[in-house]
Amino acid sequence: MTRLEKPAAFLDRDGVINYDDGYMGTPDRIRWMPNAAKAIRRLNDAGYHVFLFSNQSGVARGFFTEQAVVLLFDWMRAELRAQGAVIDDYRFCPHHPQGSVEGYLQDSDWRKPGAGMIRDLMTHWPVRHAGSFAIGDRSTDMEAAEAVNLPGYLFAGGDLDAFVAGILANQR
Ligand SMILES: [Mg+2]
Numbered sequence: 462m463t464r465l466e467k468p469a470a471f472l473d474r475d476g477v478i479n480y481d482d483g484y485m486g487t488p489d490r491i492r493w494m495p496n497a498a499k500a501i502r503r504l505n506d507a508g509y510h511v512f513l514f515s516n517q518s519g520v521a522r523g524f525f526t527e528q529a530v531v532l533l534f535d536w537m538r539a540e541l542r543a544q545g546a547v548i549d550d551y552r553f554c555p556h557h558p559q560g561s562v563e564g565y566l567q568d569s570d571w572r573k574p575g576a577g578m579i580r581d582l583m584t585h586w587p588v589r590h591a592g593s594f595a596i597g598d599r600s601t602d603m604e605a606a607e608a609v610n611l612p613g614y615l616f617a618g619g620d621l622d623a624f625v626a627g628i629l630a631n632q633r
Contacts, residue, residue, distance in 0.1 A: 468592030469510040470625075471579055471606070472501075474551075476598030477616055478513070478537070486525035488536045496622035501546035503625055510586055513551035514578040514595075514605070521560025530555065550586065552578035573597075574604035579611070592632060596624070 475481035478497040482490060504511045517530050530553055538548045554571040571577035579595070582588065595606035595613045606613030616624055 466587040466589045467508055467510050468590075468594075469512055469582070469586070469588045470504045471512050471514050471582070471593070471595040471611070473595075473597035473599070473602045473616075474513045474515040474534075474537075474553075476618070477596055478541075478621065480618070481598065484519040484522075484524045486519055486529050486533065488533060491533075491537065494618065494621045496620050498541050498544035498546040500622040500625040501541055501548065502544070503622060503629070505545075505547050507629055509593075510549045510588060511547065512582050512586075513548055513553075514573075514582070515551070515553045516573050516601075517553040517555050518557035518560060518572075520555030521557035521562055521565035523560070523562045527555050550582060552581055554578060573599075574601040574608070576605045576608035579605060579609050583609070594628065594632075596628075 472478060475485055478494055480492045485491060501511055519525050520527050520530060534551050541548060554569055556565050556567055556569040556572055558566055558568050560566050593611050595602060595611055596616050597603060597613060598616050603613035603615060614628055
């Protein structure tokens with residue numbers, strides 16, 4: 462069976478779908494960005510794959526484990542899904558060269574500004590490059606998008622759905 466090729470929205474996590482309060486490791490610390498679920502639903506309805514791609518150097522720094530990161534992503538996806546918003550998949554990079562936890566200290570092309578996470582998602586999913594884009598709150602998110610020739614949109618916080626609606630309006 463051929464899977465349907467669709468454009469993708471690559472969303473940074475911290476600072477985009479939730480506020481970035483620094484090294485987010487547990488659900489109790491998550492404060493959702495206004496209209497985050499609505500924004501993701503809008504992308505689902507418009508025919509986009511929706512992916513998260515997130516640096517999680519807190520693992521390398523010993524603030525939380527890789528397993529905790531997975532649990533948090535899964536919790537967030539479940540919370541969103543209960544509101545009809547589907548995250549198709551996600552990638553995160555636990556590595557950081559200045560960390561302290563053995564096994565996570567190598568430099569990785571997955572770590573933004575590297576584009577390894579986007580490339581990996583594009584390998585595992587039928588992504589149509591044309592029309593795909595990224596949203597992030599840092600210049601490193603923009604650099605990762607640029608590295609794979611995707612438009613990057615810098616989000617300063619606020620109503621995520623209004624921001625996404627603006628992007629989609631300009632795609633047509
Ligand atoms: Mg961020």
